[in-house]
Structure formats: C-alpha cells, structure tokens
Amino acid sequence: MINYGIIGAGMMGQEHIRNIRLLGDARVAAIYEPDPVMAEAARALAPEAIFVDSVEAVLDQSALDCLLIASPNHVHVDQMEAIAARRPLPMMVEKPLFTTSEQAERVARLARNYPAPVWVAMEYRYMPPIAMMVDRADAATGGIRMLSLREHRFPFLDKVGAWNRFNATSGGTLVEKCCHFFDLMRLILRAEPVRVSASGGADVNHRAEEYDGRQPDIWDNAFVIVDFDGGQRAMLELCMFAEGARYQEHLSAMGPAGKIEALVPGPTRFWPEALGPAPVPQVILSPRNPKGEQALDVPVDPDLLEAGDHNGSTFYQHQRFLRVLQGAGDVEVTLADGAKAVAMGLAAQRAAETGQVVTL
Structure with a gap:
C-alpha cells in the first residue's frame, strides 16, 4: 500500500484524491489544505487521512511513501525546495512547475540534485x-x-x-x-x-x-x-x-x-x-x-x-506514477x-x- 501526502486539496487536489482512491494499491494518509471549506470537502473524500497545518507537518508523517503538490502555482517552487531540504520523498507536482523566469534556475537546481523521482502532472x-x-x-x-x-x-x-x-x-x-x-x-x-x-x-x-x-x-x-x-x-x-x-x-x-x-x-x-x-x-x-x-x-x-x-x-497518470x-x-x-x-x-x-x- 502506497501512502500519499497531499499538499493542496482544492479543486484539482480533490480530483487527485478521488483518482488515488480508485487505484486500489494506494491511500491518502495526510493532507495539508489551509482553506477550511476545501479542507472539509477533502475530508469527505479521504476520511482516513490526517489533516495537518503545514507542509512541514505533512513531512513529519512517518508512514508517507510519496507526495502530491496541488497548491496554487506560485508556491510550487518554495514547497519543492522545502521538501528537498527536509525530506525528499518521491513526488508528483501539478503544472505549471513555476510562474516566472526567475524561478527557472531554482527548478533546474532541483532537477540536478533531487534524489527521488519527480513526476510533473501533465494530464493531457x-x-x-x-x-x-x-x-x-x-x-x-x-x-x-x-x-x-x-x-x-x-x-x-x-x-x-x-x-x-x-x-x-x-x-x-x-x-x-x-x-x-x-x-x-x-x-x-x-x-x-x-x-x-x-x-x-x-x-x-x-x-x-x-x-x-x-x-x-x-x-x-x-x-x-x-x-x-x-x-x-x-x-x-x-x-x-x-x-x-x-x-x-x-x-x-x-x-x-x-x-x-x-x-x-x-x-x-x-x-x-x-x-x-x-x-x-x-x-x-x-x-x-x-x-x-x-x-x-x-x-x-x-x-x-x-x-x-x-x-x-488523472487516473491513468497515477497508475504510471x-x-x-x-x-x-x-x-x-x-x-x-x-x-x-x-x-x-x-x-x-x-x-x-x-x-x-x-x-x-
């Protein structure tokens, strides 16, 4: 059983949760979603998950096998760097990876140094x-x-x-x-x-x-x-x-x-x-x-x-991941x-x- 940690459980994060539940060999173990309305909707989809109040708290969950980032676009790079510094688990990251040309070198650095698989969610x-x-x-x-x-x-x-x-x-x-x-x-x-x-x-x-x-x-x-x-x-x-x-x-x-x-x-x-x-x-x-x-x-x-x-x-993508x-x-x-x-x-x-x- 593969345990996912979810960072961002808004509209797209909830789609990922529904599809992860269809895989059979995976479950959502921890979720960080700061918006209370979206968190409540995610809780209904994944009642087995632990809800936490930060990215760091997600990483503190020892049972995790991988991460999914489905947060707003402009925070993706900050979150990936925080994960890389603390606990570089395999992860799937929603598109787009970044939002400004200034962030491109930071992503290139992650690509060179991140020790685990990273999959970019290009559903199309x-x-x-x-x-x-x-x-x-x-x-x-x-x-x-x-x-x-x-x-x-x-x-x-x-x-x-x-x-x-x-x-x-x-x-x-x-x-x-x-x-x-x-x-x-x-x-x-x-x-x-x-x-x-x-x-x-x-x-x-x-x-x-x-x-x-x-x-x-x-x-x-x-x-x-x-x-x-x-x-x-x-x-x-x-x-x-x-x-x-x-x-x-x-x-x-x-x-x-x-x-x-x-x-x-x-x-x-x-x-x-x-x-x-x-x-x-x-x-x-x-x-x-x-x-x-x-x-x-x-x-x-x-x-x-x-x-x-x-x-x-989204399901077929998660099957391959x-x-x-x-x-x-x-x-x-x-x-x-x-x-x-x-x-x-x-x-x-x-x-x-x-x-x-x-x-x-």
Whole structure:
C-alpha cells in the first residue's frame, strides 16, 4: 500500500484524491489544505487521512511513501525546495512547475540534485484519444509537418483567493492553462521549439470582477505559433468563452501521408442533460491516398469520468506514477519537461505582450 501526502486539496487536489482512491494499491494518509471549506470537502473524500497545518507537518508523517503538490502555482517552487531540504520523498507536482523566469534556475537546481523521482502532472498526455493520436501519428501522417491544437472551453473556474485571476500568482494564461499544450507539442513532434509568436488578450471573461480593489489581468483567448528545430510548425488556438462547443479539445496533425485528429469532450458534469448523452471522444484518420475518413470512438470508463474533469487522464497518470513508486516504471514527465513547457508559455506571453517573435 502506497501512502500519499497531499499538499493542496482544492479543486484539482480533490480530483487527485478521488483518482488515488480508485487505484486500489494506494491511500491518502495526510493532507495539508489551509482553506477550511476545501479542507472539509477533502475530508469527505479521504476520511482516513490526517489533516495537518503545514507542509512541514505533512513531512513529519512517518508512514508517507510519496507526495502530491496541488497548491496554487506560485508556491510550487518554495514547497519543492522545502521538501528537498527536509525530506525528499518521491513526488508528483501539478503544472505549471513555476510562474516566472526567475524561478527557472531554482527548478533546474532541483532537477540536478533531487534524489527521488519527480513526476510533473501533465494530464493531457493521458487523455485516451490524445494518447491514441500520439501512438498513431507518425504512421498516419508519414511524419508530422504541421500540428494544430485547439481548445474551446469554459472560463477559469473560481479558485481559493482568486489566485487564477492574476498573472502574478498563475503565471498568466499561456503558462497556467496552456503549458499542457506546449508539452504536447514537444511530445508529439519529438522536437524542441526555436521561435514563438503570439497574440492574446482579455476580451470577454472576468471584466466586471474585482478582488481587494484589483481587477483580473488574466487573458481569455490567444493564438500562438511555434517553430521547431526539426522544421515543423505548431499552432495553439485558445478561446475560454466557447463552452457551447461539442468537443473541448481538437488536435490535428498533418504530414505527407495524411492527417490524424483527436476530439476530446469537456467535463461530463458540464454537459447539459437536455442534449442527451455526452459526446464520446474520437480519433479520426484521414489518409491522402486512398481518401476516406475513418472515425474511431475512444470511450472512457464512466467511473473515471465521474472522478475528474480530465477525461480519465488523472487516473491513468497515477497508475504510471504508482509503477514508478513500486520500482516497475520510469518517470514519463520529468522536471525538465515541465520546465520547458513553462518556458514556452512565458515566451508566448512575452511575444503577445510585445508583438515580437521570441527566440528560444
């Protein structure tokens, strides 16, 4: 039995707790969540856990085998360094790893010196239709030359202290929300970015909100174009006021032999019952010769859909992390992977703010 210590049990932390409980070989042993409302919700999900009042108190629990960090973005690095100094257990850290370029070297130092496995929680890799697309992409395209990632979704949800409404605590939309997609670009293309151009802004959401006299500065839409060292091009299209779409994510990869797409619905809990059953994820193959589109349904276990908002991926991610803890697998999303995704997001933010191409 693997015992988890949870640092941060807000909305995403609670999704992790629900999925850890589905693993069978793991349990939540200790939780640190300073917000009383979120702590009470987490207590209902993990009544067996001990609730403590600090990161240090989590580390004092002798039975722990690993840690999960799902706290607000801007405190990740401080918490990782505190863990490294006191009790460097294996850990999974929610994205983004950090929020400012000044924190990059601190994360690089952790990557060089941390003595235990660290897995960065990039859930989108493990959404079943995206995972299938990644597996089949080279064969379907004959070698990807163009990659398009589109997310048309709902606005940012309410988080404790409205930390996700401000660039200073979230890192900005292209870091907080979109590091998933920059990670996918590198994963799918197996190449590194060299140039980033972007345009983005805050046009619809959160315009009338105010928190302690401050108005949100988070963006709600953007286009980003990334050139890679293998000559491939990738584009991200984000719109956070398009939750009426049937599919939330639409990925397309194109090459000389054809095209492959992945279609991913949004969270099941947001799908209106009046519209009937929620959409089923799909992978679509479109060869150039012979022509003829093939659509493959990629259904997800309803229990996994009920456990979170990420199409079952949080469970599949924890399954692989559990194998690492049991000595039967390797870390698939490293600190270096997480850092590169943030660097791309920060470059995109800067490109959009300045109107200039940013070289990496």
